[in-house]
Amino acid sequence: MLRQAVQSSNLKSVGYDYQQNLLEIEFISGGIYQYSSVPKDMYSGLMDAPSHGKFFARFIKDRFPTKRVR
Numbered sequence: 001m002l003r004q005a006v007q008s009s010n011l012k013s014v015g016y017d018y019q020q021n022l023l024e025i026e027f028i029s030g031g032i033y034q035y036s037s038v039p040k041d042m043y044s045g046l047m048d049a050p051s052h053g054k055f056f057a058r059f060i061k062d063r064f065p066t067k068r069v070r
Contacts, residue, residue: 011056
């Protein structure tokens with residue numbers, strides 16, 4: 001999945017698959033995780049947020065099924 005680099009102290013890049021509603025996040029620490037069943041508007045909110053890390057922690061982390069990719 002193609003990811004877009006983001007300015008964040010915690011997140012390095014973010015990608016989204018519109019057909020599968022699958023969000024993929026690469027963290028500064030090197031881990032890559034996929035979050036399933038993430039609505040499009042949640043992805044848009046993450047990308048538009050003034051703080052990607054705070055948005056992720058508040059609205060995505062521990063709220064969607066998660067799979068570690070790397």
